[in-house]
Amino acid sequence: GAGVSQTPSNKVTEKGKYVELRCDPISGHTALYWYRQSLGQGPEFLIYFQGTGAADDSGLPNDRFFAVRPEGSVSTLKIQRTERGDSAVYLCASSFLRGSPFQEQFFGPGTRLTVL
């Protein structure tokens, strides 16, 4: 009965490095979302998976950002050549059914990424 988990909770890296952020959704949840949240702002949509495929990746800011969900469960957000502007809290959320009228998202605790 665990909730959404994200690892690591904190990541400090240097400009130009590559990072991977992991999300473990609630078991059985088919939809998985990645968001980025800067201080004082609301979550900014990045990408949405329905099963294994990216249903909507229109929020990814540029080609340095990529996400996968190869088996329809765990997802990894990958950021290449990190920049200081990538510093933010990266939130993952999952939900059960795409077509149901009510689709509550359950959020993970987030990964705080700091790019020095």
Next chain:
Amino acid sequence: GQNIDQPTEMTATEGAIVQINCTYQTSGFNGLFWYQQHAGEAPTFLSYNVLDGLEEKGRFSSFLSRSKGYSYLLLKELQMKDSASYLCAVRDGASGTYKYIFGTGTRLKVLA
């Protein structure tokens, strides 16, 4: 395009009632959600509206008018623990998927 507006900050007194407004513009409206987010924590779900009218859940109520692109969250009998950010989010189904667009959040301070 998509746009969500809500006040940046509000202050209220313990025991009082506060109304947080949200206006939105979206091409494929498919539901409006309110979330609570305490500092340093993840958002937690509060309420959901897809049809016009008022939804009540204990001390929290949420209202929706789709024709006006307007919603509000009503918090009654305010408690100190209600000090948090309140996020208005619209689910957009225009592209055939269901992505959520969040507002910047309203920081509510409850004073003793």
